[in-house]
Amino acid sequence: MAEERVQRRLAAILAADVVGYSRLMEADEEATLRTLKTYREIIDRLIALYGGRVFSTAGDSVVAEFRSAVEAVRAAMDIQEELKPHNDQLSDEGKMMFRIGINLGDIMVEGDNLYGDGVNVAARIEGLCAPGEVYVSGIVHGQVEGKLSLGFEDMGEQSVKNIAKPVQVYRVHTGTGENIPQDAIVEPRLVTDKPSIAVLPFDNMSNDPEQEYFSDGISEDIITALSRIHWFYVVARNSSFSYKGTAPDIRTVANELGVRYVLEGSVRKAGKRVRISAQLIDGSTGNHLWAERYDRELEDIFAVQDEITRTVVGAIEPELAD
Numbered sequence: 001m002a003e004e005r006v007q008r009r010l011a012a013i014l015a016a017d018v019v020g021y022s023r024l025m026e027a028d029e030e031a032t033l034r035t036l037k038t039y040r041e042i043i044d045r046l047i048a049l050y051g052g053r054v055f056s057t058a059g060d061s062v063v064a065e066f067r068s069a070v071e072a073v074r075a076a077m078d079i080q081e082e083l084k085p086h087n088d089q090l091s092d093e094g095k096m097m098f099r100i101g102i103n104l105g106d107i108m109v110e111g112d113n114l115y116g117d118g119v120n121v122a123a124r125i126e127g128l129c130a131p132g133e134v135y136v137s138g139i140v141h142g143q144v145e146g147k148l149s150l151g152f153e154d155m156g157e158q159s160v161k162n163i164a165k166p167v168q169v170y171r172v173h174t175g176t177g178e179n180i181p182q183d184a185i186v187e188p189r190l191v192t193d194k195p196s197i198a199v200l201p202f203d204n205m206s207n208d209p210e211q212e213y214f215s216d217g218i219s220e221d222i223i224t225a226l227s228r229i230h231w232f233y234v235v236a237r238n239s240s241f242s243y244k245g246t247a248p249d250i251r252t253v254a255n256e257l258g259v260r261y262v263l264e265g266s267v268r269k270a271g272k273r274v275r276i277s278a279q280l281i282d283g284s285t286g287n288h289l290w291a292e293r294y295d296r297e298l299e300d301i302f303a304v305q306d307e308i309t310r311t312v313v314g315a316i317e318p319e320l321a322d
Contacts, residue, residue: 006108006109007108007109007110008106008107008108008109008116009106009107009109010104010105010106010107010118011065011066011067011104011105011107011114011118012065012066012067012068012069012071012072012102012103012104012140013063013064013065013066013072013102013103013104013105013107013114013118013119013121013122014047014052014062014063014064014065014066014072014075014076014100014101014102014122015061015062015063015100015101015102015103015119015122015123015125015126016043016061016062016063016076016079016098016099016100016101016126017060017061017062017098017099017126018036018060018061018096018097018098019097019098019099019131020097021059021060024094024096027093027094028094031094032094032096035086035090035094035096036060036096038086039083039086039096039098040062042079042082042083042086043062043079043098044062046075046078046079046082047062047064047075047079049075049078050066050071050072050074050075050078051066051067051068051071052064052065052066052071052072052075053065053066055112055113055114056113056114063119063122063123065107065114069102069104069136069139069140069143069144070143070144070147070148072102072104072140073102073134073136073140073144073148073150073172074148076100076102076134076172077134077150077172079098079100080098080100080132080133080134083096083098084132097131097132098131098132099126099127099129099130099131099132099133099135100126100129100133100134100135101122101123101124101125101126101127101128101129101134101135101136102122102125102134102135102136102137102140103118103119103121103122103125103136103137103139103140104118104137104139104140104143105117105118105119105121105122105137105139106118107119117163120163121137121160121163121167122137124160124161124163124167125137125158125160125167125169127160127286128155128158128160128169128286128287128288130171130285130286130287133171133172134171134172135155135169135170135171135172136152136169136170136172137167137168137169137170138167138168138169138170139168140170141168141170150172150173151172151173152170152171152172152173153170153171153173154168154170155169155170155171155288156168156169156288156291157169157291157293158279158288158291159265159266159277159278159279159291159293161203161247161266164205164268166277166291166293194231194232194233195231195232195233195260195261196232196233196234196235196258196259196260196261197226197232197233197234197235197259197260197261197262197263198234198235198239198240198253198254198257198259198261198262198263199219199222199223199226199234199235199240199262199263199264200219200240200243200244200253200262200263200264200265201215201216201219201240201241201243201244202215202216202218202219202264202265202266202267202276202278203215203264203265203266203267204266204267205266205267205268206267206268206269206270208269211267211269214267214269214274214305215266215267216241217305218265218267218276218305218308218309219237219240219241219265220237221305221306221308221309222263222309222312222313223235223236223237223240225309225310225313226313229313233259235257235258235259239257240257249286250262250264250281250283250286251283251284251285251286253283254283254284255283259283260282260283260284261280261281261282261283261289262280262281262283263278263279263280263281263312264278264279264281265277265278265279269298272297272298272299273295273296273297273298274295274296274298274304275293275294275295276293276294276296276308277291277292277293277294278291278292278293278294278308278312279291279292292311292312294308294311296308
């Protein structure tokens with residue numbers, strides 16, 4: 001019997017979720033659920049209006065598909081615009097802000113559900129968003145540029161978890177970011193007045209488990225090098241490595257460790273070459289401040305570690321001194 005062929009198609013994927021949903025639920029469960037229900041009715045209506053279909057929901061998140069990237073962006077813009085006056089009527093503590101990420105890519109179809117990198121990248125872009133804003137991938141930007149009267153800010157290539165290649169990201173100017181409630185941006189519980197940073201264990205993106213020591217070594221060397229700079233505070237290895245194997249929210253990490261900045265990255269080895277990505281993130285907003293990717297020959301593993309460490313430290317130090 002022939003293997004059943006997987007159905008594929010191209011789709012624009014919109015991923016949205018609530019900023020600080022757990023905080024809202026902890027403060028007032030019933031009021032939060034009432035607000036969420038009202039906002040979901042608005043979101044679902046606008047998605048349908050622009051020809052979209054919601055195919056996944058989980059708590060505070062919504063994932064929808066569109067046949068057109070233009071229609072997906074129009075829906076996202078209208079969602080943020082229509083939710084704004086509703087939030088203006090709520091207290092700062094009760095405001096419900098959504099982040100929206102949009103990607104255009106190949107997806108796999110199984111019943112009513114969609115899978116694949118096309119969906120995953122949209123979710124990762126949404127995770128980069130500031131509250132009340134819309135971010136899109138480079139391919140979406142290319143599709144809608146010149147077709148919509150919108151402004152776009154190039155956020156550069158972003159390395160995101162479990163996606164091999166960096167993703168080009170653009171911020172859409174929605175005009176809603178000006179009214180972000182102060183508690184939607186979580187200021188880290190800083191343990192020192194010095195510039196402070198935590199270096200998370202770099203992800204091993206290779207299929208070889210034996211490369212785990214290499215990715216851990218990169219992180220440890222960066223921690224050691226940063227610790228030599230007397231004018232800022234670096235979290236100890238034991239504390240930052242407690243997040244190993246997880247995909248935590250960076251703002252949560254910053255708050256729990258009491259730092260302003262977080263450095264994370266990934267390591268991928270293929271044959272005699274190694275690719276290392278690193279990104280510096282502001283722990284209060286979750287925004288990327290700096291990112292870089294390094295491709296090197298792997299002739300001497302220790303020499304590579306030293307080179308990457310020097311380069312990363314040299315890039316981070318002036319950033320933190322600003």
